[in-house]
Amino acid sequence: GENVEQHPSTLSVQEGDSAVIKCTYSDSASNYFPWYKQELGKRPQLIIDIRSNVGEKKDQRIAVTLNKTAKHFSLHITETQPEDSAVYFCAANLSGGSYIPTFGRGTSLIVHP
Amino acid sequence: SAVISQKPSRDICQRGTSLTIQCQVDSQVTMMFWYRQQPGQSLTLIATANQGSEATYESGFVIDKFPISRPNLTFSTLTVSNMSPEDSSIYLCSAVQRSGGELFFGEGSRLTVL
Numbered sequence: 001g002e003n004v005e006q007h008p009s010t011l012s013v014q015e016g017d018s019a020v021i022k023c024t025y026s027d028s029a030s031n032y033f034p035w036y037k038q039e040l041g042k043r044p045q046l047i048i049d050i051r052s053n054v055g056e057k058k059d060q061r062i063a064v065t066l067n068k069t070a071k072h073f074s075l076h077i078t079e080t081q082p083e084d085s086a087v088y089f090c091a092a093n094l095s096g097g098s099y100i101p102t103f104g105r106g107t108s109l110i111v112h113p
Numbered sequence: 114s115a116v117i118s119q120k121p122s123r124d125i126c127q128r129g130t131s132l133t134i135q136c137q138v139d140s141q142v143t144m145m146f147w148y149r150q151q152p153g154q155s156l157t158l159i160a161t162a163n164q165g166s167e168a169t170y171e172s173g174f175v176i177d178k179f180p181i182s183r184p185n186l187t188f189s190t191l192t193v194s195n196m197s198p199e200d201s202s203i204y205l206c207s208a209v210q211r212s213g214g215e216l217f218f219g220e221g222s223r224l225t226v227l
Binding site: 100 | 218221
């Protein structure tokens with residue numbers, strides 16, 4: 001089955017800095033890579049996703065890049081703000097048919113004002 | 114989008130008892146899942162809830178401990194049976210509206226077993 005590794009487990013930055021979270025996956029057949037944000041005590045929510053037919057996707061301050069050859073993808077947050085503080089999970093799965101995403105272990109992002 | 118409601122949101126239970134968590138989705142979904150999240154940990158898939166048939170369990174989870182029902186497209190229950198303190202965790206219901214689409218989560222049910 002799929003195995004997703006996520007680094008770092010904790011990331012501390014100053015407000016305004018950029019943050020990068022990296023994930024690797026093992027199954028070359030995976031073609032859908034979502035990122036979820038979970039604020040303290042809240043449910044995980046999708047913030048951005050990318051499919052294997054593109055290499056990069058941006059949504060305002062958030063971007064995700066995908067390197068299919070190396071089987072890794074990254075989340076980039078620019079101009080971080082205190083409200084970006086949360087746990088971020090990457091996931092990978094094969095879309096279509098049976099949809100069962102495999103999640104990374106999560107990254108706790110702390111943005112200091 | 115899909116809105117998922119779970120209840121109870123939290124409960125404190127005695128060792129050896131069982132608790133059933135209910136999950137209601139406001140629209141029809143193709144697949145429903147149950148996850149467990151230990152404090153500060155990732156999301157561990159317990160099982161896929163199949164409509165009208167037995168759930169599909171992941172390695173390490175069994176039907177006798179975590180019986181699951183899904184009588185229709187929008188409702189599912191998870192029972193945590195014969196609870197022990199090790200079952201203390203957050204249990205999350207989730208669903209996807211179409212295969213390969215966004216996974217939506219309920220708010221979770223925080224279980225504490227004494």
